[in-house]
Amino acid sequence: GNTFYVNDELYSGQSSTFIFDVSDPTDPSFVTRASNGLGSSCHNCYTKGDKLFAANYRSGLRVFDISSPYNPVEISYFDTYPSSNSSGFNGAWSVYPYFPSGTIIVSDIERGLFVLDTDFTFVGFTPSGTGGFPELIASSGQVLSVDISIEGGTLDTGSGVIEFNDGTGNQQSALNFDGTRYSVTLPALNCPGQVSFSFGIRDNEGTLYESQSYVRTIADSVDVVVENDFESPAGWSAQTTASSGGWERAVPSNDSTSVIDCSAPGSDADGGGFCWVTGNGFSTFGCEFDIDGGQTTLTSPVYSVDIDDPEVIFSWWYDNTSSNNNEFDDPFVVEISGNSGASWTTLLTVPLGSSAQSGWTESAFLVSDYVTLTTGLRMRFTASDNEPGSVVEAGVDNFRIQQLSCGAACPNPADLNCDGSVNGIDLSLVLGNWGTNGEAGGDVNGDDNVDGQDIASVLGSWTG
Missing domain, CATH: 2.60.120.200 (Jelly Rolls)
Known part of the structure; x- marks a missing residue:
């Protein structure tokens, strides 16, 4: 492969994996630092297929989906040191994921050897598009889209939900599945402010899987x-x-x-x-x-x-x-x-x-x-x-x-020209900015990418 993953146990800060482009082995270049937000030190890590297995001391074994090499997404973990996720040289020291049987072994400094059966399910939650979830969430009608994948099971596509809190209490809305990705239109939110949200879904056996939590600012515009x-x-x-x-x-x-x-x-x-x-x-x-x-x-x-x-x-x-x-x-x-x-x-x-x-x-x-x-x-x-x-x-x-x-944006994000109707004018704004980041218009869902999701949003809100 062309990507190299490095864990630095002496890095001060959040659990971090440093990612390098080694497509030219004579001139490797640093790409980004990825973190799951925990405070534990990271130690040995290994890749197998599109998975990264990391022994991260006090937070145990952490498994990441690296099908998007520069954007690892944590999909599973086994905590060998459950009393703390802070920095320190305790817990999981190394992991070995290469047995033909698929069995994974983890060595823990205090607790010894863990032998893990790989008959488990991976579920990954990834923001749709290339820009991740928008940093600014509209006060009303914000569309969020997420790709949810499963390995080792079958999703109940009708069970997806978003849990969110805009400071007025926990709320929940169902996710819509269009056959490819899941989306939701948020209701009116407490503005200005912050909203925390996470996604959940069940497999066909009823087991619940949840994403990490995200925090974003609620506002329709920002004047810096x-x-x-x-x-x-x-x-x-x-x-x-x-x-x-x-x-x-x-x-x-x-x-x-x-x-x-x-x-x-x-x-x-x-x-x-x-x-x-x-x-x-x-x-x-x-x-x-x-x-x-x-x-x-x-x-x-x-x-x-x-x-x-x-x-x-x-x-x-x-x-x-x-x-x-x-x-x-x-x-x-x-x-x-x-x-x-x-x-x-x-x-x-x-x-x-x-x-x-x-x-x-x-x-x-x-x-x-x-x-x-x-x-x-x-x-x-x-x-x-x-x-x-x-x-x-x-x-x-x-x-x-x-x-x-707050309140400057149109109540319906699909009404791109804010004339009270979703019609051919709005569709033409999407098509006219197709493939761009949407700075000139057309980005209905705010993911910095004008694509089929935006057309779907316009057609789904069509008033004529």
Whole structure:
């Protein structure tokens, strides 16, 4: 094959498999990092056909469908270490899936050898199209499509459901099956906000299979007024009383002492390179650059925000859970000001940060829930190491201010020109943008691909 999968047990963050294109063996190239969202360290992995078998320490054996080589989808697991999915060198060390009988063996450091019968069923849930599920979910009438496959059984195609929660409680809707894929049109949702959703289906024996959970933003449009990935300073500044470990804008060092021993990020949040981190450099001894003896505060410039109801979004890293810590008295504090810094209100407090296990976290806050904007919006992020000393590392990246708007979209997504009818004009918009990503129109279901699904949506909503 032309694809190489690498697990790095020393990678700090979520369980991750690094994927490389080796079509030219003399010039391999990195493609992407794939994760199932758990915090466990990854160890030995092996491919067999269109499956990837990974021994991921504390989360046990994980099986992925790699029929789409750059988009592994977890389809099964056997947890040999059920007490935790966090980072650590316990649990499944290796797996062997190559016996002619199909039997799989897994070696566990504490619990010994597991011999697994492969007479089990794989069910995969994959977003239809090439763009995955849309990042923005319409306030009403959003169409979601998913491909569901089974190996080792038969699906009950009439049993598919979506479970979702827009903040008003858990809801469920049936999936429609057109013979190829499953789809659902969501009802009116609580907007603006966030919706979590997952899919479920049964096989002909009644066994329920469920997908992972997804979280998306509910809005009909987004107006981004500030966006900073910190590839430039953009007016942000640091004030430090600590003897070491002050905020600095840098490409995080990924040496093993900084990352493994001292829980530093090792990389930024958005892949751009730079972010703000507390102390940075190649460590020549343990925890050379973490915060010590005081605090460090990162402060934004004053933003003049002339929109009705802005939202602030940022990615953060905070860890004070290294093994030599015993006080955990150094919270990470994020504050906001609506009067240019004359007074401050706390947005977020993280008393026990575990980013070395969970990775970067993105948080979003509606400004009006915390302050009234008068002379200008300002943010500050404070990390500290109070006595007795602890190992404390922090990071901030990918800061944005935006406005989520609701009600601007047409109630029926298939009514592409929003004239109250679904007719030949809408069909012509699909055909005229066929095969594109839909930026110019025609993408009814928002999957960044104008194709037969969009024609089906228009014809299914046809009013003439």
